[in-house]
Amino acid sequence: MSLWEKQSDGELDFTLKLDKEQVQKGDDFQTQVILTNTGNYTFNVWELKHQISYDIHIYDSDESRIKYVGGVIQRIQLENDFLRKLNPGESIKSTKEFETEDWGTTLDRGNYTINAVYHTHFGENIWIPYWIGSVESNNVTLVVK
Numbered sequence: 001m002s003l004w005e006k007q008s009d010g011e012l013d014f015t016l017k018l019d020k021e022q023v024q025k026g027d028d029f030q031t032q033v034i035l036t037n038t039g040n041y042t043f044n045v046w047e048l049k050h051q052i053s054y055d056i057h058i059y060d061s062d063e064s065r066i067k068y069v070g071g072v073i074q075r076i077q078l079e080n081d082f083l084r085k086l087n088p089g090e091s092i093k094s095t096k097e098f099e100t101e102d103w104g105t106t107l108d109r110g111n112y113t114i115n116a117v118y119h120t121h122f123g124e125n126i127w128i129p130y131w132i133g134s135v136e137s138n139n140v141t142l143v144v145k
Helices: 003-008
Strands: 012-018 028-037 043-046 054-059 083-086 091-099 110-120 133-136 140-144
Touching (some): 012 140, 028 043, 054 091, 083 091
Antiparallel strands (some): 012 028, 043 083
16 A cells, blocks of 8 residues: 555544524624544645635525635645644644625525535645545534524
């Protein structure tokens, strides 16, 4: 087994939390994502950066995904310094504030399901082995009043 294959076998849990479960129409809300090594050995992961290593998805009551149109980033290829060593049982966290307008329009009143997806892939300028794949978080509900 190569080091690259071993990295992809690492066990990860990805958790999403909201700072508040209810907001007024037009209010900001904050997400926190937590990536935890639930396996038995140490491996490298990408840092938690929105639109680079993870995405936040919002679904309306019809389970239709609402497209994110907030500030879209452009980036160069990632390098070794973007990696973080994750020991068994350790976690890394990231917090991101969103405006309800980041999804094209102010989210109307109603209930929304939010989740996050952590994702990595080949094709970067990284020569140190790291975990490759994707893992989806839990779902949380955001109520817009």
